[in-house]
Amino acid sequence: MNTQLKTSVKSNVASYVIDVDVHESLLSVRDLLPHLDRVWHPYLLENIAAVPPRHAYVVPHGGTRKDAKRSDGTTGGQHLEQIQEQLLDAHGIGYAMLTGEFGHKLNTMPQQQFAAGLASAYNDWALDTLITKEPRLKGAIAVAAQLPAAAAREIDRLGGHPGMVQVMLPIGSPDVAWGDEKFHPIWEAAIRNHLVVGFHVAPPTALTGQLTGAGWPKSYMEARSAYPNIFQAQLISLVCNGVFAKFPDLRVAFIEGGFAWVPFVMWRLDQSWNALRAEVPWLTRRPSEYIRAQVRLGTQPFEEPQDPKQILSLIDMMGSEDMLMFSTDYPHWDFDSPVNALPEVIKGDLRQKILYRNAMDFYQLPLPDHRAKVPF
Amino acid sequence: LIDGVFVCRADEIRDGEARGFEVGRSRVVVIRRKDQFYALHDVCPHRAARLCDGVVGGTAVPSEVGVVRYGRDGEILRCPWHGWEFDITNGRSLHDPDRQRVRSYPVRVDGGQVYISVGRRVAAPSLD
Numbered sequence: 001m002n003t004q005l006k007t008s009v010k011s012n013v014a015s016y017v018i019d020v021d022v023h024e025s026l027l028s029v030r031d032l033l034p035h036l037d038r039v040w041h042p043y044l045l046e047n048i049a050a051v052p053p054r055h056a057y058v059v060p061h062g063g064t065r066k067d068a069k070r071s072d073g074t075t076g077g078q079h080l081e082q083i084q085e086q087l088l089d090a091h092g093i094g095y096a097m098l099t100g101e102f103g104h105k106l107n108t109m110p111q112q113q114f115a116a117g118l119a120s121a122y123n124d125w126a127l128d129t130l131i132t133k134e135p136r137l138k139g140a141i142a143v144a145a146q147l148p149a150a151a152a153r154e155i156d157r158l159g160g161h162p163g164m165v166q167v168m169l170p171i172g173s174p175d176v177a178w179g180d181e182k183f184h185p186i187w188e189a190a191i192r193n194h195l196v197v198g199f200h201v202a203p204p205t206a207l208t209g210q211l212t213g214a215g216w217p218k219s220y221m222e223a224r225s226a227y228p229n230i231f232q233a234q235l236i237s238l239v240c241n242g243v244f245a246k247f248p249d250l251r252v253a254f255i256e257g258g259f260a261w262v263p264f265v266m267w268r269l270d271q272s273w274n275a276l277r278a279e280v281p282w283l284t285r286r287p288s289e290y291i292r293a294q295v296r297l298g299t300q301p302f303e304e305p306q307d308p309k310q311i312l313s314l315i316d317m318m319g320s321e322d323m324l325m326f327s328t329d330y331p332h333w334d335f336d337s338p339v340n341a342l343p344e345v346i347k348g349d350l351r352q353k354i355l356y357r358n359a360m361d362f363y364q365l366p367l368p369d370h371r372a373k374v375p376f
Numbered sequence: 377l378i379d380g381v382f383v384c385r386a387d388e389i390r391d392g393e394a395r396g397f398e399v400g401r402s403r404v405v406v407i408r409r410k411d412q413f414y415a416l417h418d419v420c421p422h423r424a425a426r427l428c429d430g431v432v433g434g435t436a437v438p439s440e441v442g443v444v445r446y447g448r449d450g451e452i453l454r455c456p457w458h459g460w461e462f463d464i465t466n467g468r469s470l471h472d473p474d475r476q477r478v479r480s481y482p483v484r485v486d487g488g489q490v491y492i493s494v495g496r497r498v499a500a501p502s503l504d
Binding site for chain 1 (some may be wrong): 470
């Protein structure tokens with residue numbers, strides 16, 4: 001038994017890979033028109049450059065992998081066949097969770113009914129163009145959380161589609177933190193439709209406010225390094241405001257926000273709870289227990305300590321091997337490959353958990369058909 | 377023969393008051409709730425603050441999300457330093473009752489005098 005295990009650790013065997021962060025995007029916002037309610041057509045056409053709202057930051061060397069960019073300026077995420085060839089086939093990815101970009105930005109729009117209309121159109125576009133055409137791609141329902149009731153209706157409209165596995169939101173929330181009671185209808189809708197709620201990093205504009213409590217970072221370098229800051233704040237908000245306590249069936253994925261900070265947040269929450277639990281009397285378990293039970297994290301950008309062995313200590317400090325889910329962030333510039341993003345110290349069972357099993361369990365998916373050659 | 381060590385007269389501790397005593401080599405905090413007296417080890421298991429400097433009161437009892445409801449008035453001793461809460465009747469903390477707790481000692485009131493048995497430990501009652 002042990003000998004077999006050792007052999008498999010050393011050899012290059014096939015493993016499943018699930019990628020929980022792939023960015024599809026529209027070729028043109030005009031592609032939404034066939035799916036968009038007629039009432040919103042003039043809104044879109046009058047100032048098409050304003051839709052969706054722009055990110056506040058420019059990536060100086062470009063936001064897309066150079067080998068995913070075409071001579072016409074379009075990128076891999078805009079072409080189904082390029083996602084299939086360059087990502088799914090090339091890396092043997094069994095499932096890829098579409099996380100979008102367009103949908104995140106809708107949550108920053110003050111014109112909330114228009115945003116909700118765009119979200120519906122986008123979802124229908126994604127189903128028609130990608131999800132129904134490629135079973136390896138799993139969809140996320142875009143919603144405008146400014147209108148929680150409308151967001152819940154949209155989740156109910158599409159939640160039964162077998163290609164939809166989650167509801168997608170930006171980590172920056174409109175107006176108030178995600179723990180607020182006004183968002184409860186969204187969590188209820190996700191649960192009754194058996195969907196994960198994904199929160200993806202999104203540089204803020206308008207309604208979602210500042211990226212950190214320290215004002216606007218003045219470089220993309222500064223912004224990118226500070227992204228985990230808002231993930232921490234939102235996770236703390238979800239825990240303290242009792243979202244996990246009230247909705248024990250809610251499953252939350254934090255995507256592209258890092259994961260080295262998770263032990264610290266658990267420790268700090270537990271320490272605070274020891275003294276301050278009377279302020280949040282709806283929490284009946286230690287805060288860290290809710291996090292371990294209901295939260296998972298995408299791995300990209302994989303943490304890169306000088307000593308890769310420290311990753312194992314970090315996972316030990318998280319108190320669970322079940323929380324990390326591999327992600328590539330295709331086609332973005334800081335893409336992680338399933339072959340070499342995980343350090344060699346992550347072996348065997350733990351490696352398989354991170355590469356596919358944690359995501360398979362969390363998203364409640366069957367084993368994929370495809371396998372990749374990845375080192376164990 | 378009186379069981380335990382005399383610490384004070386009952387009328388020297390007011391309702392809702394916690395008062396510290398040295399009993400032999402032990403530090404003990406005696407808490408009065410109405411006409412009941414309770415005694416706990418007077419050292420917080422967290423950072424060793426003297427619990428007798430803390431506050432006796434109630435707390436927010438378990439409730440649904442978004443509701444904060446006061447209850448257990450007079451049953452909770454809150455540590456003066458980091459605010460850990462202890463059930464005066466058994467010494468168990470509210471946040472981690474199985475692992476974080478202080479010893480609880482038997483108290484006897486006889487003829488208006490309060491006696492404590494520091495040598496004996498009160499069996500921790502079941503949480504059920």
